[in-house]
Amino acid sequence: MTIREDKRVCLGAIVGVHGIKGEVKVKSWTERDRDIGSYGALRDKSGNLEFCLKVVGHSKELLRCKIKGIDDRNAAEALIGTELYIDRKALPDLAEEEYYQTDLIGLRVLAEPDLAEIGQVTGIYNFGAGDILEIKISDTGKTEMIPFTKVYVPKVNIKEGCVVVSGALSDFADEEEADEN
16 A cells, blocks of 8 residues: 555644634644644645644644634634645655554554454544544444554554554454343
8 A cells, every 4th residue: 555645634623713813723633733833834625725824822722823814703713613734745754663643544454363354444533541543343344442552553554554453352342242142
């Protein structure tokens, strides 16, 4: 599997407004939240709207940002829910064993010890206690969530298009069978 270089990556989303002068609250998914403003112009999901974003402060766990051309609260409120994307080629190159989380979506999931293919990665979430990997199980069509740690996911291989999970998912299957009996 090769990663398309023209792929766009979502760096954050506008989740609220601050004050009356058009500032927006942004949830950033960059490694350092304030870096979202350093990649140049961002675009909406459709790619039609461009945003020149300047980080001006923090509001709790969110960034307060000013967007060029957005000067009042009403215009800012209209942007709530907008995801902010950048072209992948604008992101820094990664070291050998590094990857962007977005690259995990769609990878095959192989289970130890025999590396049988059991599903596909459908999402990555963080509800505050660490990253969670969502996996759609091929046999049942159900999704399972496991901690995205070395214990549960000992190997990620972007080049081969797969992640390897420990016996954790078979534990989930055993629990479901026990619940049904």
